[in-house]
Amino acid sequence: MTSGSIYESEYGDRPTYPHPVGQIDADVAIIGGGLTGISAALTLAEAGIKAVVLEAGAIGAGGSGRNGGHLCQGWPNDFDKVSRQLGEAEADIAWQAGIEAVDLVKQRIAQYSIKCDLTFGYLHAALHKRQMRGLDAMQAEWEARGYDHFTRLGDSSALSEHIGSDAYVGALHDTGCGHIQPLKYLHGLARAATLLGARIFEAAPVKKILRGPRKTLLIEGGASVNAPIVMLCGNAYLADVGLPEMRRRLAPVTSSILATRPLSDNMVKQILPTGAAVADENAALNYYRIDGRNRMIFGGRASYTNVDFGDVEPDLRRRMTDVFPLLENAETEQVWSGKIGITVNRIPHFGRTDDDVYFVQGFSGHGVALSGQSGTMMAKAVIGDASQFDVMSKLTHMPFPGGPLRTPALALGMAWFKLRDRLKL
Numbered sequence: 001m002t003s004g005s006i007y008e009s010e011y012g013d014r015p016t017y018p019h020p021v022g023q024i025d026a027d028v029a030i031i032g033g034g035l036t037g038i039s040a041a042l043t044l045a046e047a048g049i050k051a052v053v054l055e056a057g058a059i060g061a062g063g064s065g066r067n068g069g070h071l072c073q074g075w076p077n078d079f080d081k082v083s084r085q086l087g088e089a090e091a092d093i094a095w096q097a098g099i100e101a102v103d104l105v106k107q108r109i110a111q112y113s114i115k116c117d118l119t120f121g122y123l124h125a126a127l128h129k130r131q132m133r134g135l136d137a138m139q140a141e142w143e144a145r146g147y148d149h150f151t152r153l154g155d156s157s158a159l160s161e162h163i164g165s166d167a168y169v170g171a172l173h174d175t176g177c178g179h180i181q182p183l184k185y186l187h188g189l190a191r192a193a194t195l196l197g198a199r200i201f202e203a204a205p206v207k208k209i210l211r212g213p214r215k216t217l218l219i220e221g222g223a224s225v226n227a228p229i230v231m232l233c234g235n236a237y238l239a240d241v242g243l244p245e246m247r248r249r250l251a252p253v254t255s256s257i258l259a260t261r262p263l264s265d266n267m268v269k270q271i272l273p274t275g276a277a278v279a280d281e282n283a284a285l286n287y288y289r290i291d292g293r294n295r296m297i298f299g300g301r302a303s304y305t306n307v308d309f310g311d312v313e314p315d316l317r318r319r320m321t322d323v324f325p326l327l328e329n330a331e332t333e334q335v336w337s338g339k340i341g342i343t344v345n346r347i348p349h350f351g352r353t354d355d356d357v358y359f360v361q362g363f364s365g366h367g368v369a370l371s372g373q374s375g376t377m378m379a380k381a382v383i384g385d386a387s388q389f390d391v392m393s394k395l396t397h398m399p400f401p402g403g404p405l406r407t408p409a410l411a412l413g414m415a416w417f418k419l420r421d422r423l424k425l
C-alpha cells in the first residue's frame, strides 16, 4: 500500500537534493516538497526572495508524486459553495484564482521547458441522469462566468468519439483540462526554483517550530532553519507541526491507482481515441487516463476509514473492466496508494497566523493544478499581492465532527453517498 508510484519507477534518474546541515538562514521556510511548497518556492525565487524548502522524504513523496495526473480547472466543488460566502467582487477574485490554475501549469511548462507529457482533453462523465443534470448545471454556471471549453456529449454517438465504453449516459468534454506526468512536472519546477536561488533539502523532517518574530525550525538530525516567515505545505502528509485549527479541518482519505503495462495503439484507439482523461461523477469516483507510454492509469477505491484493506488490485481491476471489458487481459504493471486531504466543503483551507505562519490544505483530490496555484497565491501574499489569498482565507471551514474520531464519522457519512451512487439515485 505504501509502495512508490509508477512515476518514481520510470524516473530513476530524477534529481536528488541534499540533507540540511548546521544553521541555515532564509527569508521564507517552506515545509513540504510537493507541488504547493515547490511552486511557492519558485514564485518567491522569481521575486528574488530567499526560500528554503524542507522535505521529510524525497521531493514528491506525498500526493504530488503519486496522483492520477489529472489536470483540472477551478475549485473542487460547485463554485456556489465558494461564492455564497463572498460578495460579488470577492467571488470574482476567487473564481479567477481557480481558473488560473491550469494556465499557470501551461505557462511554467513553457517557460522552464518542462517535459511532462502535457495533454489536453477531459471528460466529466455521467453514470446516470441525475449526474448528467449536475453536469448541465455546472456547464451553465461555468459558461455564465466565461468558461468556453465545454462540449456537451448527450448521447452514445457523441460519447463514442471520445470513449469506447457503455458505462456512461453522457459527459462534458472539456478542452481546458487534461493530464500530465506529475513527478516530472514537479521536478521541473524544483529545478527552476533552484536555478533562481531557492534551496531545497530532502530527508529533512521538521519536528518543531519555535515561534516568534524570527522562527526556528528544528529538523531531525540537528540542523535548523531560521526565517521570519513559515509556510506549511504538508497537506494530508503534514506531520508534527500542523496548527490545531488545521488538524480539525482536514481528514485524510486513501485513494489507490493501478497502472497496466503498455497497451497496443489499436487498444488505445478503441477505448480512449482522443486521449482525454476521464473522471466520473460518483462521490468515490473512478478517474483514469492513458499515459505517455500507452499505459492505463486507473484510480479509484477511496478508503475513508484509513484501514489498510490489503490487496487493492482485484477491486481496481474490477472497476477498470466494468468500464472497459476489453481490458480483461491487460496486465498490471504497478499499484500504489496515497493520501488525499479533504475538507468538509471540499474547498481548500487557506490561512495565516498573526506571526506569519501561512498554510493551505485540503485540495480534495483536485490538487495537481490547484496546489501549484495555491502555493503561488501564498507566495504572492508574501511578496505584496494578497488579494487572492485573502479572499480564499475568508471562507469558513467547519471542523469535521468527531474530533480525533473524525475519520470513522467521515466514513459513515461517505457510506451514504457511496450507496446513493450505487443505486443511481
Ligand SMILES: Cc1cc2nc3c(=O)[nH]c(=O)nc-3n(C[C@H](O)[C@H](O)[C@H](O)COP(=O)(O)OP(=O)(O)OC[C@H]3O[C@@H](n4cnc5c(N)ncnc54)[C@H](O)[C@@H]3O)c2cc1C
Residues within 6 Å of the ligand: 031, 032, 033, 034, 035, 036, 037, 054, 055, 056, 057, 058, 059, 060, 061, 062, 063, 064, 065, 066, 067, 068, 069, 070, 071, 072, 204, 205, 206, 207, 233, 234, 235, 236, 237, 238, 239, 240, 241, 255, 256, 257, 287, 299, 337, 338, 339, 340, 363, 364, 365, 366, 367, 368, 369, 370, 371
Ligand atoms: C492517489 C492520489 C491520486 C490523486 N489524483 C489526483 C489527480 O488526478 N488530479 C488532481 O488534481 N489531484 C489528485 N490528487 C491530489 C493531489 O495529488 C494533491 O492535492 C497535491 O499533490 C497536494 O500537493 P501538496 O504539495 O499540497 O502536498 P503533498 O504533495 O502531499 O506534499 C506534502 C509534503 O510535505 C512533506 N511533509 C509533511 N510534513 C513534513 C514535515 N514535518 N517536515 C518536512 N516535510 C514534511 C511530505 O513528506 C510531503 O512530501 C491525488 C492524490 C492522491 C494521493
